[in-house]
Amino acid sequence: MDYNFREIEKKWQSYWAEHQTFKATEAPSRPKYYVLDMFPYPSGAGLHVGHPLGYIASDIYSRYKRLCGFNVLHPMGYDAFGLPAEQYAIQTGQHPAVTTEKNIARYREQLDRIGFSYDWSREIRTCDPEYYKWTQWAFLKMFGSYYDNSRQAARPIEELIASFEKSGTDGIDAACGEEKHFTAAQWNAMSDKEKSDVLMNYRIAYQGETSVNWCPQLGTVLANDEVKEGYSVRGGFPVEQKKMTQWQLRVSAYAGRLLDDLDDLEWTDSLKDMQRNWIGRSYGAEMIFKAYNGDREYDMVIFTTRADTVFGVTFMVLAPESEWVARLTSPEQKQAVDDYLAEVKKKTERERISETHRVTGVFSGSWAVNPLTGEKVPVWISEYVLAGYGTGAIMAVPAHDSRDYAFARHFNLPIVPLIEGCDVSETSFDAKEGIMCNSGFLNGMTVREAIPAAIDYVEKHGIGRRKVNYRLRDAIFSRQRYWGEPFPVYFKDGIATPMPFESLPLELPEIDEYKPTETGEPPLGRAKDWDVDGWPIEKSTMPGFAGSSAYYLRYMDPHNGSALVSREADSYWRNVDLYIGGTEHATGHLIYSRFWNKFLYDLGYVCEKEPFKKLINQGMIQGRSNFVYRIVGTNRFVSYGLKDGYETTEIHVDVNIVHNDRLDIEAFRKWRPEFADAEFILEDGEYVCGYAIEKMSKSMYNVVNPDMVCDTYGADTLRLYEMFLGPLEQSKPWDTKGIDGVSRFLKRVWRMFYGRDGLIVTDDRPSAEELKTLHRLILKVKTDIESFSFNTAVSAFMIAVNELYEHKCSKREILEPLVILLSPFAPHISEELWEALGHNESVTFASFPEYVEAYTVEDSCTYAVSFNGKTRFTVDLPKTMPQCDVESHVRSLEQTSKYVAGGNIIKVIVVPGKIVNIVVK
RNA sequence: GCGGAUGUGGCGAAAUGGUAGACGCGCCACUUUGAGGGGGUGGUGGGAGUUUUCCUGUGCGAGUUCGAGUCUCGCCAUCCGCACCA
Numbered sequence A: 001m002d003y004n005f006r007e008i009e010k011k012w013q014s015y016w017a018e019h020q021t022f023k024a025t026e027a028p029s030r031p032k033y034y035v036l037d038m039f040p041y042p043s044g045a046g047l048h049v050g051h052p053l054g055y056i057a058s059d060i061y062s063r064y065k066r067l068c069g070f071n072v073l074h075p076m077g078y079d080a081f082g083l084p085a086e087q088y089a090i091q092t093g094q095h096p097a098v099t100t101e102k103n104i105a106r107y108r109e110q111l112d113r114i115g116f117s118y119d120w121s122r123e124i125r126t127c128d129p130e131y132y133k134w135t136q137w138a139f140l141k142m143f144g145s146y147y148d149n150s151r152q153a154a155r156p157i158e159e160l161i162a163s164f165e166k167s168g169t170d171g172i173d174a175a176c177g178e179e180k181h182f183t184a185a186q187w188n189a190m191s192d193k194e195k196s197d198v199l200m201n202y203r204i205a206y207q208g209e210t211s212v213n214w215c216p217q218l219g220t221v222l223a224n225d226e227v228k229e230g231y232s233v234r235g236g237f238p239v240e241q242k243k244m245t246q247w248q249l250r251v252s253a254y255a256g257r258l259l260d261d262l263d264d265l266e267w268t269d270s271l272k273d274m275q276r277n278w279i280g281r282s283y284g285a286e287m288i289f290k291a292y293n294g295d296r297e298y299d300m301v302i303f304t305t306r307a308d309t310v311f312g313v314t315f316m317v318l319a320p321e322s323e324w325v326a327r328l329t330s331p332e333q334k335q336a337v338d339d340y341l342a343e344v345k346k347k348t349e350r351e352r353i354s355e356t357h358r359v360t361g362v363f364s365g366s367w368a369v370n371p372l373t374g375e376k377v378p379v380w381i382s383e384y385v386l387a388g389y390g391t392g393a394i395m396a397v398p399a400h401d402s403r404d405y406a407f408a409r410h411f412n413l414p415i416v417p418l419i420e421g422c423d424v425s426e427t428s429f430d431a432k433e434g435i436m437c438n439s440g441f442l443n444g445m446t447v448r449e450a451i452p453a454a455i456d457y458v459e460k461h462g463i464g465r466r467k468v469n470y471r472l473r474d475a476i477f478s479r480q481r482y483w484g485e486p487f488p489v490y491f492k493d494g495i496a497t498p499m500p501f502e503s504l505p506l507e508l509p510e511i512d513e514y515k516p517t518e519t520g521e522p523p524l525g526r527a528k529d530w531d532v533d534g535w536p537i538e539k540s541t542m543p544g545f546a547g548s549s550a551y552y553l554r555y556m557d558p559h560n561g562s563a564l565v566s567r568e569a570d571s572y573w574r575n576v577d578l579y580i581g582g583t584e585h586a587t588g589h590l591i592y593s594r595f596w597n598k599f600l601y602d603l604g605y606v607c608e609k610e611p612f613k614k615l616i617n618q619g620m621i622q623g624r625s626n627f628v629y630r631i632v633g634t635n636r637f638v639s640y641g642l643k644d645g646y647e648t649t650e651i652h653v654d655v656n657i658v659h660n661d662r663l664d665i666e667a668f669r670k671w672r673p674e675f676a677d678a679e680f681i682l683e684d685g686e687y688v689c690g691y692a693i694e695k696m697s698k699s700m701y702n703v704v705n706p707d708m709v710c711d712t713y714g715a716d717t718l719r720l721y722e723m724f725l726g727p728l729e730q731s732k733p734w735d736t737k738g739i740d741g742v743s744r745f746l747k748r749v750w751r752m753f754y755g756r757d758g759l760i761v762t763d764d765r766p767s768a769e770e771l772k773t774l775h776r777l778i779l780k781v782k783t784d785i786e787s788f789s790f791n792t793a794v795s796a797f798m799i800a801v802n803e804l805y806e807h808k809c810s811k812r813e814i815l816e817p818l819v820i821l822l823s824p825f826a827p828h829i830s831e832e833l834w835e836a837l838g839h840n841e842s843v844t845f846a847s848f849p850e851y852v853e854a855y856t857v858e859d860s861c862t863y864a865v866s867f868n869g870k871t872r873f874t875v876d877l878p879k880t881m882p883q884c885d886v887e888s889h890v891r892s893l894e895q896t897s898k899y900v901a902g903g904n905i906i907k908v909i910v911v912p913g914k915i916v917n918i919v920v921k
Numbered sequence B: 001g002c003g004g005a006u007g008u009g010g011c012g013a014a015a016u017g018g019u020a021g022a023c024g025c026g027c028c029a030c031u032u033u034g035a036g037g038g039g040g041u042g043g044u045g046g047g048a049g050u051u052u053u054c055c056u057g058u059g060c061g062a063g064u065u066c067g068a069g070u071c072u073c074g075c076c077a078u079c080c081g082c083a084c085c086a
Helices: A005-019 A052-067 A083-092 A096-113 A129-143 A157-167 A184-189 A192-200 A251-264 A269-279 A307-312 A324-328 A331-346 A349-354 A402-411 A447-460 A544-548 A567-573 A589-602 A640-645 A665-671 A706-712 A715-724 A736-753 A768-786 A790-806 A812-822 A827-836 A883-901
Strands: A032-037 A071-073 A145-148 A153-156 A205-215 A220-222 A240-249 A281-292 A297-304 A315-318 A362-369 A376-381 A393-396 A464-470 A489-492 A495-498 A576-581 A612-617 A621-631 A636-638 A648-653 A679-681 A690-694 A862-867 A870-876 A905-911 A914-920
Touching (some): A005 A096, A005 A715, A005 A827, A032 A567, A052 A576, A052 A715, A096 A706, A129 A145, A129 A205, A129 A495, A129 A544, A129 A589, A153 A157, A153 A589, A157 A184, A157 A192, A192 A205, A192 A495, A251 A269, A251 A281, A251 A464, A251 A589, A281 A307, A281 A447, A297 A307, A297 A324, A307 A447, A315 A324, A324 A362, A331 A376, A447 A464, A589 A612, A636 A640, A706 A715, A715 A790, A715 A827, A736 A790, A736 A812, A736 A827, A768 A790, A768 A812, A790 A812
Parallel strands (some): A032 A071, A032 A576, A576 A612, A636 A679, A870 A905
Antiparallel strands (some): A145 A153, A281 A297, A281 A464, A315 A393, A362 A376, A489 A495, A621 A636, A621 A648, A621 A690, A862 A870
């Protein structure tokens, strides 16, 4: 009886579907475990062999947790709104919903073949109105909330309105765009429009003018994480900065909590660091500098982290976009400043980035006064100061800041050193160390002492205050696109007005074309009846991250029509215990999701303040491309080893017609018409291809499709091999030729059960040796799964099976636990063998076998360690020590004895895993 | 420039501070058969020696230790993230 994986896999996949084996139900008496994959965007290209890596890992873990008695929630769905389907729609006129539907069907088919234990009854799609109803709901909640800084929580906007009515802005500490001051009387006298404008300044979802990333080719704005090096992440089109009014989310209000709460998460340090970096907290001070433009004096506020260096301020710098530029430009300098601003504005984002270290700037014509020295310093304008950070204005201390230094050098401004013995003749001294000098009351202090001392002084004299600044900006939340969630907001007399909850979902309207309108409006401008009682509805749609921000909550209660998630479901499933996905979402989805969750937490809709407890980033699987070498000007191809003798061009060749780097010549001739009559110069009768490790992509012809692997080797082999390739978190190349190893392993497992004439399993008692192999395996597999070291777990299986197979061990007592151990990795074959052993329930419901610790230590628990033929000392070993530990302990003790003891060791006391004491006389 | 990660055979990779290279691929030899990417056995870091064996070896250089692939410090290389954030 051969291992017929095709039949077996089909059989068990339909069995699982029919019996809803993996359906999860809330069961308060049982411990829960929530395992989540980052849901895919269903692209037209389908899955390649790299995509399921994380899914396989999470599936193994889910199945393992089930065997350990947990009630496991392991759902899957689709991030179905997005640009590619829409771009395709623009080109073909096909509705994005149709394309998306088709792609999802294909994804599902591919996923099903791999044998995942998803609870498909909980599937969600972000483009489904029943789903995006709750995305819109969350938006309305954010629109209807503000952030109370003193309570560090989101609160209903009604509370803010009530206190405006009572006492104006007095006592308000709320996150806002710009600080406002008014009395209750002033508030009450405002028109509805004025009130609306004021409230926009506080809402968590708000409309505001800001400098945005505008991508002309895509016709939409993009969030910071959707732009890389001046190009859009999707499509790679150039992006420019533009001032526009957009919907935004006040993510910045949560910056402190987003940063602090990272500490309790089980994420990798590198990922946490990426987020810390992105959020970018710095402690410093705001300081007031008096600035004169000739006829008026202003209080200009700047932010600095180096309050200790105020005595070294020799000039001030404004960002070109700063509102101070207009105020402080003197009539004499007006022309020069205007010219400079025009020059800066002309530059694309791309140019700004590439010219990062070119010094540019212009003098404003105004002067500011150093609040500590009373000295007059010039105010300059330069693009090296960013409008969006701090106050858009800085005090420049060229001696101790390299950027200020470069600027001072370029424009010949004075440089005053403030730290004893530092040399600023060539470069600035940026380090926060040394003894202060030239600094009045700070002289003699170390920098570390001087910073707080300077801030204290400034606070006491009312010229500044402590301030924490964040790099994290608010998220731009509107996109001028069709294929996204519509905003449930209309504009009544120009006032943004939320639609009632009961009217949700606000469904995407049908439109004739998916392009922007002729007047430059977003595609929804084409929709008919896109209004509420004649008032226009918002025409932008929400960005991709809207739908993916709370999807993990919806899985807990996917069919609930009256809440995002019921209190019962939420308090049972709580949050994601294990989240597996790529590192590319570090500063996008993983920030937004945390923000979204915290917002819902503040309002009491969810019970956990973090969405994802443990997170693992699986590595990328790269492609292994193959090349053929065409001799220039001919249709002759020379084998890799001989190519140096010719002038050749390297051509990518489809890896599916190459085996072990040997080209299938016939298949190659059929591959493309121009190769039909290709000739070959062979070595040893074969055509050897070159290879390279590259990204897996269609254009490199190195895409390996999981369906093909399932066809030739089976899903179980695919699963095992993907794990066997190397550590989960590491990037590694896919190379199909290595798959034979795991394929052989599974066949060998099969042959332990089946001989030529059928089942050969016996009820014989296993030997001590066989039991030892089994128990060592149990221990290894358990610890490896728990530490996500799946590659070594697979190796351990191979070693154990080799040993058992060698002894022709087909004993039930060994095989039964072996099947259970194997089932998370290779579920189909495990089910089949489990059934062969006479069980009529899925192996899913078995329990993970315990290993017997005491087993392996032999009769005596005292080991004699000898050296140079003489017994040197004895080791007491507790009976519960596994054999493998004993061996390594004795070995290390033997080594130790050579040096430490010289014969004097009396006794070594050992406990499992640790040497406790060595007694030496 | 800042931050993080990685560096071990021909390849993917293993090694609680204790015999480096487990396991798998590939390769070599033998073997078996109903030889269509079959099953089994043995070998395989480099160098030397017909056997027992010896020397050498984890990017480079120091250090800690009886003992370092592993810990510490300094370089070098590769990859990733951020990048005028005051």
